[in-house]
Amino acid sequence: MSVAVDNTIDARGSACPGPTMELIKAMKSSAVGTVVEVLSSDKMTTIDGAAWLKKVGQELVETSDKGGYWSIIAKKIK
Amino acid sequence: MPKRIVIIGGGAGGTITANLLARNLYRQLVSGHVVINMITDKAEHVYQPGFLYVVFDKVRPDEIVRKQKELLDQNINLFVDPAVKIDKENKIVRTQSGKEFPYDYLVIATGSRIVPEDIPGLKEGGHWFYDMEGAKKLRQALKDFPGGRIAITVGVPHKCPVAPLEMTFMLYEYFKQKEMLDKVELFYTYPINRLHSLEPVANWAVPEFEKKGIKSETFFNMEEIDAEKKVVRSMEGSELNYDLLISVPPHKGAPVVAESGLGKDGWIATDKKTLHNEGSDSVYVVGDTTNLPISKAGSTAHFESHIVAERISSEITEGYSETEYDGKVICFVETSFDEATYIWFNYKTPPTPVPPSKMIHWMKLGYNRLYWLSAKGIL
């Protein structure tokens, strides 16, 4: 991983509100410059999360397969 | 020296936990070996899911309010005196009147609250049904509504994730009964890219929306409201005009949590199984104020209360505790004025909704009355 993560949210097994909502919540409440990671047991989070980050103009740092679960890392840039 | 249990917050989670503890530890309480002090900030207890029905005149406001004292076991000491500081280092809770409550076990159940002020223009331009005042104002606004577009917007995070959908379906029924469907457009929005967090619920809602002519936009997160022009702007860059705006404002935890350094925005780091405040064996967290990535719902608070009461009782009487929370949540979903479905899930089992039926709707109506037995720790 190239960037140091400030805040990891373990949303594995979260059916509701779910990992994508956790990503939105974390990005909304973080200060500019914060790097947020969300862990999910659903691969779709990496796709949905990336799509949302693009829509709102925030930075997708990386997505990765952790073997049995997935990680999405984002940076709040504005 | 008795074991002192302090519970902060006399809502769903705090009340159920307190009453279960009083039952489990009855002997220790009457013999003076255990003391339970509940600290809350209101003398009245409100059944919040009832707000949805107040909006549509299905329930009178006074039907969903009881005196907190009457809900509590008589062996529990009640103090209506808001907590202003939780001092974990010295194991003391301080209240507004200056009292100090030392504890051996602390249960924090201070819930969540709406913060419409966090979205510019929302207080001025929007309605909501997440508190009694808001529900009554919305009830009147609906009675006066001549027709036009009703926008439904959802802030993040929020409690009761099914309420925005329920509100939308109930609005449809309301205007159908008033024979105004030709004059009203319902426009539902949602923060993520489907109609609901729970995928099966989202999938079920798509054809229902189509059948009912309910419009929608997903990936829609309120950024600001122009109350004069009646426009909602989203973080994603779109604009939505409205004639009546019904929103679920974003939520935060209680100020005392953040002010005591226990969690940003009032969300407390909680162990998903033991429900301990992380790093602290004497502090438990119940209900909406946890930082757990699960639904902020009364049922969550209810199931967590059973775990926490069991753990504290067992620690006091047996010297250990093993009961763990499995993430169980159950939610009824009203799909009209006379049908409902329900979903349940936990950390390991995803939800599978059952087809809506009249029977489930009656169960929900029944539960609305039986809630007081839940609060008392009986149901």
Ligand SMILES: Cc1cc2nc3c(=O)[nH]c(=O)nc-3n(C[C@H](O)[C@H](O)[C@H](O)COP(=O)(O)OP(=O)(O)OC[C@H]3O[C@@H](n4cnc5c(N)ncnc54)[C@H](O)[C@@H]3O)c2cc1C
């Ligand atoms: C419109 C609506 C519909 C809903 N529908 C459903 C539903 O169908 N199913 C479902 O399961 N859930 C539903 N809920 C959610 C449910 O009501 C909450 O999730 C539940 O009440 C959470 O319980 P709690 O104990 O964590 O918080 P609460 O019940 O909110 O209790 C918190 C208590 O702490 C007190 N408090 C706060 N700060 C302090 C302080 N400093 N000192 C002392 N006391 C303090 C508050 O006054 C309050 O009494 C709904 C909620 C709303 C608003």
